[in-house]
Each structure stands twice: as C-alpha cells, then as structure tokens.
Amino acid sequence: MKPGWLISVLLLVMVSDGLCQVPVELFTGHEKTTIDLQFFRYVKQSNGQNSRWLFFNRNRASIDYAMTSKTSLPQFGFTEALSYNHPALKGFAPVAVVQVFNLGVFPKAGIQYARVRENLVIFSWLVAETLSSPDMDYFLLLRYTPLIKGTLRLFLQGETINSFPLYAGGNALFTQRLRVGLKRQYWQLGLGGDFNQNSRNDPSFTSNLGLFIRYEF
Numbered sequence: 001m002k003p004g005w006l007i008s009v010l011l012l013v014m015v016s017d018g019l020c021q022v023p024v025e026l027f028t029g030h031e032k033t034t035i036d037l038q039f040f041r042y043v044k045q046s047n048g049q050n051s052r053w054l055f056f057n058r059n060r061a062s063i064d065y066a067m068t069s070k071t072s073l074p075q076f077g078f079t080e081a082l083s084y085n086h087p088a089l090k091g092f093a094p095v096a097v098v099q100v101f102n103l104g105v106f107p108k109a110g111i112q113y114a115r116v117r118e119n120l121v122i123f124s125w126l127v128a129e130t131l132s133s134p135d136m137d138y139f140l141l142l143r144y145t146p147l148i149k150g151t152l153r154l155f156l157q158g159e160t161i162n163s164f165p166l167y168a169g170g171n172a173l174f175t176q177r178l179r180v181g182l183k184r185q186y187w188q189l190g191l192g193g194d195f196n197q198n199s200r201n202d203p204s205f206t207s208n209l210g211l212f213i214r215y216e217f
Helices: 003-015
Strands: 023-029 034-046 048-065 075-084 092-101 106-118 120-129 135-144 145-150 152-165 171-182 185-199 206-217
Touching: 023 185, 075 106, 092 120
Parallel strands: none
Antiparallel strands: 023 034, 023 206, 034 048, 048 075, 075 092, 092 106, 106 120, 120 135, 135 152, 145 152, 152 171, 171 185, 185 206
C-alpha cells in the first residue's frame, strides 16, 4: 500500500464513523483521465463532538493519453493536512501538510483558512516546504451549490494551486481547475477544465477539457 493511502485510511478512522459525504470524482478529458478523492472534516472527540483539529485529505491519480507507452504510467499525488482551529482565529489556523508524489515526500507548514456553509465552501492555505531549496504553495478551493428547484442544485467549483520557488533558478507552477454542472442529492456531473502553466525559460501551457461525475459516499 502506498504511504499516502495508509495515512488516509488511519486518519479517516479518527475523523468519521463512516464514509458519508466523501466525494470521489472521475474526470475524463481530451488529454487525460483523473480520479480525485478530496474531503476535509473535524477529528471527533470521545463524546462524538467535533474537536478543534481539522483534517484535510486528497488522493489523486491521472493517466495521460498523449505520453508514450514508456512514460504513460499513472501519476499519483497524496496530500494530508492537519490544522488546529481555535474559534478566536475566525477560520484561520496553523496547518501542517505532507504531500507524497511520484517524485518524493514534501513536508510543509503555514496558515490555513476554512469557511464551510450549507451551500458555500472556502478552503485555502499558504504553506512553505520545510526542506532545503523550498517552494511556497498557495491553494484555494471555492465551491458554491445554490438551490435551483426541489433537490436540484447548481454545482460550481474552482480551485487554484500555485507554487513559487523561494530560491534562485526555481520554476513557478500554476494550476487551475474549474467544474460547472448540476447536483442532485449525492451525485454531481457536468463540464470541467484543468489548466497548467510553468514559468521556465521556455514556458509551457497545457489544458484538459472534458466531463466530470462526482459521487458523495
């Protein structure tokens, strides 16, 4: 079992009695297909109430059709974050993050902001790697699900993941993901797009446009 999956399973036992409201997304685009499991929730106390510890989890895998057979192995990414949310901080919290990619393990620390309402989610952090030659990351997730009629809702989600080097010669990386569709109970489906850009001497830009379907367990 990959380290990220093992950490996810162990922490999921602490934060929930079951797998309710854990969304899994399948996104099929013209360049690649991705599978994305992403959620955050408070660690439970012994009495069943929420503690001040908020756990964020993301497991993501992608297959790129355009790559040659030698390099077309699935790409994996695991993100685990734990923050301490004191009411006096009004949604802001110190956060520790561990990310596991094909390239290695990256511990990070910084500040997080979370605001969760029935139809609105704002989740963000600014963290820096604790390794030598570090990068600074800014992550923002916005989700809005207003009611249309009955149990039918509009589903709007956008996220940006930006990485800025804190050392000379590094590359800045920018990722944006957009989802627009409909939500009925536990299902969401619609159109989406993923966009990536880097700041190398010869900058590159890639996009992946397609359809997404999500289910909340």
